[in-house]
Amino acid sequence: MADAELIEQLRRVLxxxxxxxxxxxxxxxxxxxxxxxxxxxxxAFLEELRALREESNRRFEGLQHDIAQxxxxxxxxxxxxxxxxxQxxxxxxRRFEGVIAELREQRVHLxxxxxxxxxxxxxxxKGIVEEFAGESFPLADRLVLVDTAGEVFGVPGAEVExxxxxxxxxxYLVEVKSHLKxxxxxxxxxxxxxxxxxxxxxxxxxxxxxxxxxxxxxxMQRLGIEYQVRATLE
Numbered sequence: 745m746a747d748a749e750l751i752e753q754l755r756r757v758l759x760x761x762x763x764x765x766x767x768x769x770x771x772x773x774x775x776x777x778x779x780x781x782x783x784x785x786x787x788a789f790l791e792e793l794r795a796l797r798e799e800s801n802r803r804f805e806g807l808q809h810d811i812a813q814x815x816x817x818x819x820x821x822x823x824x825x826x827x828x829x830x831q832x833x834x835x836x837x838r839r840f841e842g843v844i845a846e847l848r849e850q851r852v853h854l855x856x857x858x859x860x861x862x863x864x865x866x867x868x869x870k871g872i873v874e875e876f877a878g879e880s881f882p883l884a885d886r887l888v889l890v891d892t893a894g895e896v897f898g899v900p901g902a903e904v905e906x907x908x909x910x911x912x913x914x915x916y917l918v919e920v921k922s923h924l925k926x927x928x929x930x931x932x933x934x935x936x937x938x939x940x941x942x943x944x945x946x947x948x949x950x951x952x953x954x955x956x957x958x959x960x961x962x963x964m965q966r967l968g969i970e971y972q973v974r975a976t977l978e
Contacts, residue, residue, distance in 0.1 A: 836875040836972060872952060873910050873918055876972060884910035887917070889942050896938050904935050917947045924956035924973065929963045 873884070887909035894900040908918035917939055919932045929951070936949045949969040956973045964971050 832875055832878065836872055839872045839875055869908050869918060869920060869952065872972065873908065873916050873950060876950065876970070877910075877914065877916065877948075882912060884908060887939070889939060891938065896934055904938060906935065906939065915943075915945060915947050916950050919949075919951045921951065921953040922955075923977075924951060924953040924960045924971075926957060926960050926963050929960050929967070929969065933967055933969065 885908070887906040889904045889906075891897065891902045891904050892900060894902065896902065896904050906917050907920045908916070910916045910918065917936050919928075921928055932949065932951060936947055940947050949967075951964065951969060951971045951973075953971070953973045955975040955977050956971075958976050961971070961973070961976055
């Protein structure tokens with residue numbers, strides 16, 4: 745017999761069976777109690793469900809609080825880093841201004857840093873490089889290399905000079921100019937490539953200048969030369 749037919753037959757027969765045979769009612773009631781939870785069991789289940797929901801809410805609130813604290817800690821670290829970077833660049837500016845003031849007092853051209861300006865100004869430039877790099881350089885001085893083959897200027901035995909060579913693990917070659925032009929950038933790049941080959945180590949190129957042409961800035965960016973310049977002129 746199909747399920748639908750059996751159900752339909754029970755619907756017709758069951759009421760009459762319950763009326764004529766009361767004992768069947770109790771048997772049927774017992775079976776229903778076994779199949780369905782009692783009111784007490786249902787209340788206990790609902791209470792357990794409520795407690796589980798409250799526990800989930802507490803855990804979710806705790807997770808939200810933990811995430812908020814983590815983001816707050818990240819914000820604080822970022823603000824600290826930004827403040828340190830700002831202080832470092834401000835220190836570079838102050839040192840650069842000191843170099844400019846020193847030059848104005850001595851009335852010399854910045855490109856004459858090597859022997860004519862003296863050790864005092866070299867020390868100031870060294871400080872700028874340290875602030876820029878974020879590390880100290882106990883070894884820093886002018887650098888003079890002899891170009892025996894004439895690779896740089898086409899003159900064998902010519903001296904190739906650099907305003908400052910600072911190294912302490914990482915090495916910097918520094919060129920200082922009053923006004924920087926594209927020809928100065930290309931000349932410095934050629935000299936730096938020669939120095940890398942001569943010294944046998946990678947060198948970070950850094951140019952310091954009071955002002956520069958906009959084309960010189962674009963060229964330095966293309967060549968990967970670092971720079972600190974007060975003003976850009978069209």
